[in-house]
Amino acid sequence: MEVNIINVCKTIGKETILSNVSFKVNQGDIFALVGPNGAGKTTLIRLILNLYNPDSGKITVNNVDxxxxxxxxxxxxxxFLLDNIGLFRDLTAWENLEFFHRIYFPNASKSIRNEKISMLLREFDLYSKKDSNISFFSRGMRQRLALARALVNDPELLILDEPSRGLDLEGQILLRDFILKNAKQGKTVFINSHDLLSLQKLCTKIAFINKGKIYDIGTYEELSKRYSKNIYSIKAKNKDKWLNELKRSTFVKWVHTEFDTVTVCVDNNYNNLPEWLHSRNVQIIELKKVSGDLEDIYQRIIGFSK
Amino acid sequence: MNPKLHPLLWKELKRQKKSKITPIIQVIAYCYFYIYLKSIFSIEIVLSLIPLMYVLAIQTDVFHYDFTNYIESLLSLPIEIINIIKSKCIFILLKAYVQSIITTLILLIYHVFIEKKDMVFSVKTFLLIIVLPIWQYYFSYFIGLVIWNLKSKIRIIPYLFQIIILLTCILLLSKNMVNILILIMLGLLLPISIGIKKLTETLSKERILKRSI
Structure with a gap:
């Protein structure tokens, strides 16, 4: 399924949530929407699900408005898996899946329904808890059940809002496999997430959103080329003597320090970092340009803090 | 369970099956209450009031149940809001009438076998018993629309509406004005229908969601 978002604007109250947002998600894409809280990610999902009406612009899924x-x-x-999970607390794991199956397939036979629900519960390692009321489930178990529920209707488009929230390491691996498996089957996956490490490994396309505007969009490789050319990794002695001055320098966009390594991002037009360090008599052990990970790219696009 | 049962009704039944104690307590409490009422009104009047009282107790819970963190998921499903409200109305009436039948049987046993009194149902009372559920369906539908469309978080609205109706019924029945009550009920169907139409036109997922989050 394709999702096409064309010049969408949305205001809630007096606040502009989305401003002229446009992008396209192709069939089979694992598409990530990345941005800080309040950037407009959840509103965009609500617009795709037709829970909100856009003030202007158009959203189509498979060319249908x-x-x-x-x-x-x-x-x-x-x-879909939404921010609030959306499972019924008074029902068991089985009953929750059965309710959604009944909505999508009201005429399905009991055997087909039972087979599908059993299969999903087994896939997400919840079969032994099938008759337990979900109010006794941990956040991670509910998240897994919500993922199972998202597959109840054999979807062609999966919309996942913060899917890794509350998952332990095992759950996160399960989620990653789940996304990859579904994408391999030709499903389109649309993810809102803060888990940049996983997104970098998974996604075929990433869009950065902040304050209701799309700042940039592309594959990880494209974004990396665009934003990593001015990132340096420095290992040098006595960093206390020069680090604060470096942080205050106008050509520096951000600085990240981890143990003895200082990662610094400089302005696009600035090429004199080695000279700057030499002029301060910094005893350099190692100085190299690095290709930034998604977190570096995020910091360049959205978080310009030093 | 019938596989063709509407999923929303199925969900309500599953949910209610887990809370058996509340309906039992309701039936016992109502029986005591009606035995007390019987000393003021005739048994026929008491019996015709039973479903209205149960509806009052049930509908607030049923209409408000989904206004928690699963409302967004429910609205994202391929079902119309109007169908959600309609199925809730049907469920309210079903549950109210099942409980009413049990209560009526207990009261009749008490009335006929313990108090050893006769019962005389007039044509008017029968007419009232037929008109009441139909009328109550539309009225619950209207209340459901008010709750889902206007002030979803104010729980007092259905109570106020239903209490006004109940008091009117008690007042008119105590004066033996069954004819007038039936006429009022039928007459009220017109403004209720207009209200239903207007509220249906303005029903919006966006508004429901904004008021529920």
């Missing part, structure tokens, strides 16, 4: 009547047919093929 989300505000049209035909969208209900498309919706049958959308699986």
């Amino acid at each position: 989300v505000r049209s009547k035909e969208y209900d047919k498309v919706r049958q093929k959308i699986g």
